[in-house]
Amino acid sequence: MSDSVVTVSRDVLTSLKYLDTRLVASSLDGSLAFVDASLNVDRVVLDAPVLDSAVLDSTVYAALANGSVQKVGFPAKDVQATSIGHDLPVQCVETHPRRNLVVSGSWDKSVQMADPRIHQQPTVLRVPGKVYAMDVHQQTDRFIVGLSSRQIQIYDFRKLDQPASELENGFRFQTTQIKFLPSGAGFLQSSIEGKVSLDLFQDTENSYAFKCHRQKLVVENEDIDLVNPVNCLELYDTESKFFTAGSDRSVCLWDYKSKKRVKQYANFEMSIVALAYNQTSHQLAIAMSDDSYKNMTGIDDQTNNKPAIASKIAIRNMHS
Template identity: 35%
Template sequence: MPEPNEYKLSQCPDDGISAVKFGPNTSQFLLVSSWDSSVRLYDINANIMRTKYTHPEPVLDCCFHDQTHTYSGGFDRNLKMFDLNSNTETNVGSHDAPIRCVEFCPEVNVIVSGSWDQTVKLWDPRAPCNAGSFSQPDKVYTLAVCGDRLIVGTSGRKVLVWDLRNMGYVQQRRDSSLKYQTRCIRSFPNKQGYVLSSIEGRVAVEYLDPSPEIQKRKYAFKCHRLKVDGVEQIYPVNAISFHSVHNTFATGGSDGFVNIWDGFNKKRLCQFHRYPTSIASLSFSHDGSVLAIASSYMYELGEQEHPEDAVYIRKVTDQETKPK
């Protein structure tokens, strides 16, 4: 049974959930993209689906630009803008392979899309139109906006740091400090660094400042591992979301658990109850009062019977999210 501080959204997608994202200034409106080719907008306070639009194929990511415009992309390779007021959609442009990531950077007012075609593209939301295409070393698996910088994680365990105001060159090239494939990168709200997770039950806390004394502070830790009959089972860490006020972060794994971490003091603050299946995506609301949790089987063990895809809305407290 879910706890009283938590409830399940009604009218959830009927296939895998690829992303849950709160709007820039809201704890009320949540965007959800899915392998059922839909993007849905929920009013979580009323627990209703406000609107829904579709792509021809599965959608892998989505984001808000502002209160009334959203962007999304996926297997149909097209970046779509949707106007929530007029219920109209615009094909903004395309990639040569599926679009894996879509983010908005408020500092530079640009939409960023990352694709398996080994490029990142920038889009000017005022037109909307393409504002440049930038080659990456491999398929883009994840990306995070960090102030006016962009952190890109690729399939070959490369991490690239770009300056969104000057994309003429790569600011930093790094190898992931984790030896397995990168799954998710998210940046600290204080813009000092980022957290990176891998498919092998590990998370790395990294700092952007390249000076040796700052780089000494970086570390990695094991998580999302369970002992089953004396054998350690290791799970992918699929999702990370930062609490905008406390600089703490949540991780979600294929073990069905959500943990909250204090990255600066290197400790776990709490673990929620186990969800029915893998945690596919997480999003803290703007004020950090609510965490959206996508419980959605990610075919780690191939085709098999699995629990239904669901989004849980959990009210979180300072006790769970504030550094001790």
């Protein structure tokens, strides 16, 4: 199965989203790269590193390290401010098309939401930790946040004065992504500790966690598990199947009902830092970046003192 590959940035990519048939990739160099079906790339440079992005209609909303959320219209690529403003970097941004809302989560321990059509003060929710991951489920009118305090909170947009439910996170280390199941019956989350968990709201006895994206090494005649961060989760076009990808340069397709790995796609050029799946074209977009800086022991570590490798996107037809 061959991939189409395009170079999009000299820095690490942070998110990957489909805007109709185009891809939008955000990067720590402060850019949004727009990739069309012919692999032509247009770039828009914003005011600060972009940590996440989301799409609403024909507009991209970029979460910036300076605490703001900026909107970029398409195809004009005009950049405008929104009313959202955090005191610290914005880690996550999501949209709720039915309510026409942009929702952001920040390291300042807050979630903000605003209607981008009007410039009014956003609704602000204080949460008990830095927001590391977030997702919105339109059909059930809820959003979920994974926090640095090892808590997971679920809110109902119709009653924002307190969480609709709250759970303790089973992971010891940082959550990287969190996703509602398509039905809203539960959620998946991934972690830097090489684990994924399934949490079901009603059928709790069938919730579970499993290890993945690990490599067996032999060091001094001892078997060692090399734990790779699971950087991303992406839903497939069925209720029970989903993709994971990590710093081991592989993508895995899982079925949470059968508790099995369906397929593994390995040996990509670099760590996989973001995924996007287009359910119309059945294409999986795979963002690859050199994230070897994560292995540095400190600011004076010279082991990573080498030229940056350009980040790329591979596009794979999953139904071919």
